[in-house]
Amino acid sequence: MHGRLGGLMAAVVLAVSPVAYARDFQAVPSAPITSIIDLSVAYNTETDLSFRRGLQIRLAWTGDYAGPFSGMIAAPTLRAIRDFQARNGMHADGVITEPMLQKLVAMSDDAQSGLQVxxxxxxxxxxxxxxxxxxxxxxxxxxxxxxxRSDDNGVEIESVRIADTGQTFDGLYAVLSDATNKRSVLGAQKAQDWFTVSGMEAGRHYFMRFSAQGADLRGFSVSYTDAYEDKLAPFVTVASNLFEPFVNEPSAPLVADARPNPFSSMLARRRNAADGEARYAMADKGRGGRASNLFELPSDSRGQTPVYDNMQAIAPQPGTPAFDMAGSGFVIAKGWLLTNAHVVRGCKKVEVGxxxxxxxxxxxxxxDLALIHVxxxxxxxxxxxxxxxxxxxDVLALGFPxxxxxxxxxxxxxxxxSSLLGLMNDPRYLQISAPVQPGNSGGPLVDLAGRVVGVVTAKLDAVAVADATGDIPQSINFAIRPDTVSTFLRDHHIAFEAADPKAALESVPDATAKVKDAVYPVVCVD
Incomplete structure (x- = not known):
């Protein structure tokens, strides 16, 4: 066992005292909302890394932050600070004061009290x-x-390793992220070498995270009842961020040689079953006689309506964040939208339109691309x-800044x-002069024929450039090139439509009217 977690949690206090930190930041003016970059630069240059990571961890414990504990203060962390301030009757300007810091320490300590993480x-x-x-x-x-497991069976945590079984990373994600007639999938995120899936099953909340190193798949699952939600929901964010899947060699084989591998059997049952009944990857009922239901296979519904479809109308309405750091996205195929990865990274849930x-x-x-299914x-x-x-x-940038x-x-x-290359001649990007602001990220860049020629992604950090050169750059923004987008969509088996290269150019209003109904705001909600 390791005490690293305790050290990280203490960092927000130990790196600099609350009084000293608040005094230092009182020199930073209470920044207007339009000064997001200024405020981010101030945090990242005037505080040390251990403080910033500790800040993110404590905001996770209060339920305000669900992103990575990177120590980089950007839009998601600024939004978390503002949400915390708004929920606690403070001025939601994103500037930390001594009272806010003391409140954050007290509330985050209370959130984890008794858990002994x-x-x-x-x-x-x-x-x-x-x-x-x-x-x-x-x-x-x-x-x-x-x-x-807890004594009342209200909480279960399981470590999982799957290796040399024929199971693949993509195959496991496909199984676990597919809703069944008994298990809803309320959140699923997949990166190159990790994924998370969360939802509800049999009245219990569940969360799973898996990482891949070649054919070696390692992960963990957390399952808990409503009685534990206040404590365990923040814990899941912390546990997901601190998970280290490949630090040691396992001490034993995955499954005894004489026994069938449950995950291989799971896939076979999925292919062969036709009775529509729930089938479980974990056949062993384990201690207590209750079968694990975290790895239930999607049933062969044969026309049945998936549970998630039925849940749409009864899902609780998402809360309105104190500071809306929404991005944009656009329809790329039936049921699918394209946006930037940084728009949805760390979101517990994603709301479209x-x-x-x-x-x-x-x-x-x-x-920096992401697919959203609706x-x-x-x-x-x-x-x-x-x-x-x-x-x-000529190009048009559409979005919801x-x-x-x-x-x-x-x-x-x-x-x-402006250029067919990005910063430092990066061939994945275009440089554009169309003005963009926070919230444009993930929106389409189209030509006057309405064809997507890029995905709006970033703007040059004017503050950093001005500090370095003494001059403020203007209209230097970037979009991901269409060939990069096409490759990404093909790699994820999205049947998109290629544009007609001979399509006629139109006026700006006509080109806008042609594409506007396919563009939506994309918002992280808790």
Whole structure:
């Protein structure tokens, strides 16, 4: 076992005292909402890394932050600070004061009190994972890892290792992220080498995280009843961030040689079953005689309506964040929208448009792209340009920037393709002059024929450049190129439509009218 978690949790106090920190930041003016970059730069340059990581961990314990504990203060952390301030009757400006810091320390301490969260080295799987030893007892090994359970069966935590079984990372994600007639999937995120899935089953909340290193798949699951939600929901965010899947070698084989592998059997049962009954990957009922239901297979519904479809109308309405750091997205195929990975990274849930909740989110961190699946009627999919845009070509950036400040309707700006390469000659990006703001990320960049020629992604950090050169850059923004987008969509088996290269150019209003119904705001909600 390791004490790293305790050290991280203490960092927000130990790195600098609350009084000293508040005094230092009183020198930073109470920044208006339009000064997001200024405030982010101030945090990242005037405080040390241990403080910033500790801040993110404590905001996770209060339920305000669900992103990575990177120590980089960007839009998600700023939003979490503002949400915490708004919920506690403070001025939601994102500037930490002494009273706010003291309140945060007290509330985060209270949130984890009694849990006794400890980093545990699991010999069975070789993982290092956070376990609330104040709430659960070590029940010993299972077929695929180790089990911890509370005395009242209200909490179960299981480590899992799958190796040399024929199971693949993509195959496991496909199984676990598919809702069944007994298990809903309320959140699913997939990156290149990890994924998370969460939802409800048999009245219990569940969360799973898996990582891959070649054919070696390691992960953990958490399941808990409503009685534990207040304590365990923040714990899940912390445990997911601190999970270290490949720190040790496992001490034993995955499954005894004489016994069938449950995950291989799981896939076979999925292919062959036709009775529509629930089938479980974990056949062993384990201690207490109750079968694990975290790995239930999707049943062969044969026309039945998936549970998640039925849940759309009765799902609780998402809360309105104190500071809306929404991005944008656009329809790329039936039921699918495309956006940036950084728009949805760390979101517990994703809302599209008028309260449509995402049923699946797939993230590609390497290319900063993400797919969002929505089980609802969307606008007509946009078409992707098959060729590179021309240097100097007129382009339109569509999206929903600064929705907490500007109008919440679609915003359109016009510019040109300034360069066919990004920063430092990066071939994945275009440089554009169309003005963009926070919230434009993930929106389409289209030409005057309505063809998608890029995905709006970033703008040059004017503050950093001004500090370095003494000059403020203007209209230097970036979009992901269409060939990168096409490759990403093909890799994820999305049947998109290639644009007609001979389509006629139109006026700006006509080109806008042609594509506007396919563009939606994308918002993280708790």
């Amino acid at each position: 400890t980093m545990v080295d699991d010999r069975a799987t070789g993982e290092r994972l956070a376990v609330p030893l104040g709430s659960v007892r070590d029940m010993g090994p299972t077929e695929v890892g180790n089990l911890w 008028n309260k449509m909740m995402a049923s699946d989110v797939t993230i590609d961190e390497a290319h 089980a609802a009627e969307l606008g007509k999919p946009l078409t992707i340009s098959v060729g590179k845009p021309r240097l100097g070509e 600064l929705r907490s400040i500007l109008a919440d309707s679609l915003n359109v700006t016009r510019g040109n393709v």
